[in-house]
Amino acid sequence: MDSTEVNKGMAAILVAGIAFFLSGWISVTLVHDSKPEHEILKIEGVGPVEASAGAAKEETLAPIAPLLAKADPASGESTAKKLCVSCHTFADGGKSGVGPNLYGTVGAARGHTAGFNYSAALKGKAGNWSFEELNAWLAKPAAFAPGTRMTFAGIKSIEQRADVIAYLRTLSKTPVPLP
Numbered sequence: 001m002d003s004t005e006v007n008k009g010m011a012a013i014l015v016a017g018i019a020f021f022l023s024g025w026i027s028v029t030l031v032h033d034s035k036p037e038h039e040i041l042k043i044e045g046v047g048p049v050e051a052s053a054g055a056a057k058e059e060t061l062a063p064i065a066p067l068l069a070k071a072d073p074a075s076g077e078s079t080a081k082k083l084c085v086s087c088h089t090f091a092d093g094g095k096s097g098v099g100p101n102l103y104g105t106v107g108a109a110r111g112h113t114a115g116f117n118y119s120a121a122l123k124g125k126a127g128n129w130s131f132e133e134l135n136a137w138l139a140k141p142a143a144f145a146p147g148t149r150m151t152f153a154g155i156k157s158i159e160q161r162a163d164v165i166a167y168l169r170t171l172s173k174t175p176v177p178l179p
């Protein structure tokens with residue numbers, strides 16, 4: 001064994017040592033950082049919200065009505081084409097996919113698309129879709145109808161929700177008057 005051979009051996013041991021040390025350090029760092037993040041629903045116009053201890057605590061949403069007059073349906077349409085098209089169609093007579101076709105939703109009864117298999121959670125919420133209910137639904141579907149099959153986290157920004165609702169309102173031959 002000449003000296004290069006020895007040096008190679010030493011180098012291999014050194015590299016193994018460094019790798020061992022690094023992997024330990026990385027796992028410690030990762031484990032340390034994996035604390036679950038607590039999600040806080042931001043409520044516009046009400047100031048900071050305290051982190052609620054119980055998950056079931058009711059969140060009060062600011063009303064959407066004052067924003068609808070200046071909401072932008074075109075911007076709502078482009079948001080919907082990003083966030084909703086994987087599950088929904090919007091055209092009159094469009095096919096339902098993972099979610100129901102959404103033409104004529106505003107003002108219609110919940111579960112308005114014939115032939116779509118709605119969850120009991122949504123069907124249990126009797127009544128017609130008002131602007132404020134759509135606001136609550138789109139902020140957090142699982143809070144509005146716990147157990148719903150719409151596995152969508154929600155739209156955090158109230159302006160974006162107003163735009164999307166303003167767009168949904170246009171999907172009708174006789175759009176519901178703005179509040």
Ligand code: HEC
Nearest residue numbers: 083084087098099110111112113118119122148149150152
């Ligand atoms: C991952 C798929 C998915 C995404 C993304 C999604 N939805 Fe849904 N949506 C559903 C499903 C499934 C239902 C039926 C829910 C049930 O029966 O519980 C539904 C129901 C609805 C309803 C009720 C319709 C009715 O007839 O009562 C509305 C309104 C709605 N979605 C709007 C939206 C909007 C707006 C977006 C985008 C911002 C969106 N959804 C994104 C799957 C989705």
